[in-house]
Amino acid sequence: MIIRKCLAAVAVCALAAACGGGEAPNATAPAAEPASTAGAAAGATGTASLAGKVSFDGTAPAPDKVKLNADPKCAAMHKEGLERAVIHVKDGGLADVLVYVKSGISGTYPPPAEPALLDQKGCDYTPHMLAMRAGQPLKIRNSDDTLHNIHPRPTVNAEFNIGQPRQGMESTKQFDKPEVMIPVGCDVHPWMRAYISVLAHPFYAVSNEDGTFEIKGLPAGEYEIEAYHGKLKSQTQKISVKDGEAAKLSFAFKG
Amino acid sequence: MPPNGAYQPWRHRFAALTAASTLVLIYMGGLVTTTGSGLAVPDWPLSYGMLMPPMVGGVRYEHGHRMAASAVGLLTLVLAIWTARSEPRRGVRNLAWIALAAVVAQGLLGGLTVLFLLPTPVSVAHACLAQTFLCLTIALTYATSREWTAAAPQSDTAGLRGAAALATGIVFIQLLLGALMRHLGAGLAIPDFPLSLGRVVPPLDTAAVAVHFAHRLGALLVLGSVAWLFVRARRSRDARFRPLAALALGLAVIQIGLGALTVLSEKAVVPTTSHVAVGAAILGLCFFLALRARRLLHPHRVVLVGLASATAGGA
Numbered sequence: 421m422i423i424r425k426c427l428a429a430v431a432v433c434a435l436a437a438a439c440g441g442g443e444a445p446n447a448t449a450p451a452a453e454p455a456s457t458a459g460a461a462a463g464a465t466g467t468a469s470l471a472g473k474v475s476f477d478g479t480a481p482a483p484d485k486v487k488l489n490a491d492p493k494c495a496a497m498h499k500e501g502l503e504r505a506v507i508h509v510k511d512g513g514l515a516d517v518l519v520y521v522k523s524g525i526s527g528t529y530p531p532p533a534e535p536a537l538l539d540q541k542g543c544d545y546t547p548h549m550l551a552m553r554a555g556q557p558l559k560i561r562n563s564d565d566t567l568h569n570i571h572p573r574p575t576v577n578a579e580f581n582i583g584q585p586r587q588g589m590e591s592t593k594q595f596d597k598p599e600v601m602i603p604v605g606c607d608v609h610p611w612m613r614a615y616i617s618v619l620a621h622p623f624y625a626v627s628n629e630d631g632t633f634e635i636k637g638l639p640a641g642e643y644e645i646e647a648y649h650g651k652l653k654s655q656t657q658k659i660s661v662k663d664g665e666a667a668k669l670s671f672a673f674k675g
Numbered sequence: 676m677p678p679n680g681a682y683q684p685w686r687h688r689f690a691a692l693t694a695a696s697t698l699v700l701i702y703m704g705g706l707v708t709t710t711g712s713g714l715a716v717p718d719w720p721l722s723y724g725m726l727m728p729p730m731v732g733g734v735r736y737e738h739g740h741r742m743a744a745s746a747v748g749l750l751t752l753v754l755a756i757w758t759a760r761s762e763p764r765r766g767v768r769n770l771a772w773i774a775l776a777a778v779v780a781q782g783l784l785g786g787l788t789v790l791f792l793l794p795t796p797v798s799v800a801h802a803c804l805a806q807t808f809l810c811l812t813i814a815l816t817y818a819t820s821r822e823w824t825a826a827a828p829q830s831d832t833a834g835l836r837g838a839a840a841l842a843t844g845i846v847f848i849q850l851l852l853g854a855l856m857r858h859l860g861a862g863l864a865i866p867d868f869p870l871s872l873g874r875v876v877p878p879l880d881t882a883a884v885a886v887h888f889a890h891r892l893g894a895l896l897v898l899g900s901v902a903w904l905f906v907r908a909r910r911s912r913d914a915r916f917r918p919l920a921a922l923a924l925g926l927a928v929i930q931i932g933l934g935a936l937t938v939l940s941e942k943a944v945v946p947t948t949s950h951v952a953v954g955a956a957i958l959g960l961c962f963f964l965a966l967r968a969r970r971l972l973h974p975h976r977v978v979l980v981g982l983a984s985a986t987a988g989g990a
Contacts, residue, residue: 491731567729569717579792581714585723607715608732 463527466639468661474631476514478675486611493566494543513631516549520624524643531555545614647671687819693750694812705951712736719786774811802854831972833911839965842900849893
């Protein structure tokens with residue numbers, strides 16, 4: 421009798437597993453619009469450039485004070501504690517904003533062979549916003565004397581989770597499909613957060629500490645430009661550039 | 676050797692230790708999910724290629740859980756072998772082997788959750804099998820108890836058998852719903868309490884809200900069924916049932932409080948993980964009461980004495 425009851429419970433479990441629902445919801449990072457690949461024509465480059473500043477109006481939220489007790493080696497690297505500002509503002513400029521051509525680009529652009537680098541240093545990511553190309557190698561380095569796992573959560577590309585237990589370890593991965601704002605985290609150190617954006621073309625930039633950015637080599641044309649910050653609602657603007665033009669464009673985010 | 680087997684106290688205590696350890700393991704497993712440490716150790720069965728990685732950050736919870744699981748697995752293996760060598764009842768020997776198979780399956784499911792990056796069906800199955808395994812260890816503990824071997828069944832005039840079985844079934848389904856909600860990431864799909872999105876019944880337009888609300892309704896069903904069990908236990912005036920039924924009811928009330936606290940604290944670690952553990956404890960209690968009622972009570976039969984006598988006299 422007891423055995424029958426227990427086997428029935430196991431059968432219920434198996435049924436629950438079969439009906440266990442879909443995947444847990446991933447981050448809602450949208451896929452970037454891919455460059456048109458009609459006829460696999462090579463994408464053009466030009467002589468126009470687009471420069472500007474991403475500004476922040478208002479008061480940026482105070483940085484979080486992160487407790488690092490969970491890992492003594494991280495705590496030793498930040499004796500005063502770690503302040504994690506999700507919105508970096510300097511001289512009115514907003515840092516770590518991905519500015520890229522969202523639409524208007526056609527043709528294919530072979531990815532560079534040189535890898536993009538995501539470093540784990542001081543128990544934090546460098547950079548916090550990494551922009552790279554679809555098909556470009558991504559080198560992930562552990563510069564810390566502690567272990568990290570690197571766990572991006574893409575929605576379009578294949579998810580992975582790898583461990584780097586030793587200082588100096590490097591791993592190489594790749595994202596094959598365009599996708600912006602892939603959240604990356606370390607499950608060992610939950611305060612570590614970064615974003616990787618994967619583009620199909622080379623017309624993108626990440627704003628500097630003072631909010632300035634520049635995109636070079638644009639061919640003449642009409643484009644939709646998107647500015648994307650991890651914590652703020654993205655903005656788009658349309659712009660038309662001519663050959664040789666040094667176009668200006670600015671984005672203003674509000675707190 | 677009597678058919679029920681002579682009472683072997685040390686094996687019974689060992690089974691009880693395995694059951695108690697399983698409850699602790701369930702708490703530790705809950706801690707892994709609550710702290711988001713499920714993928715803090717990306718490889719399996721080794722941890723960062725080691726048997727013992729540095730226990731830092733999320734690794735403490737995930738690898739700690741693996742170590743505790745290994746300990747419970749070892750306890751179960753010892754219990755299965757011990758039972759096979761010294762238990763005269765084939766049913767109990769088989770139950771011990773089933774428990775061993777279940778804990779091995781549970782370990783494999785745990786590995787699959789890591790290697791396949793926490794697929795929801797596997798995570799839900801892992802949670803569900805944990806509760807089932809707890810019940811298996813409780814069954815092994817009770818089947819080896821002195822009470823079981825010396826049972827002299829009495830009539831179940833208070834209807835305890837049905838009440839305990841019903842409560843156990845409802846609690847199990849509620850735990851299943853809770854696991855589904857947790858691993859779908861729907862724990863805060865309804866962020867307010869006691870109302871749901873400002874209403875008594877929220878708009879059920881997403882799966883997350885629907886599952887979360889079903890879990891809240893399930894809580895009321897659990898409270899009702901456990902309260903009914905308590906009422907039946909009081910009516911029986913049987914000291915073997917009343918205190919434990921009271922405890923189950925008390926825990927059910929606490930559990931609803933912990934559920935509220937989980938939501939209102941936005942899934943703070945302590946109330947959320949305690950909610951998992953108390954849920955398992957309620958299941959364990961109800962299951963034990965169901966087994967006990969099954970063993971100590973036989974279905975109550977109403978005999979029409981007058982009719983029986985008249986029939987006998989007239990023959």
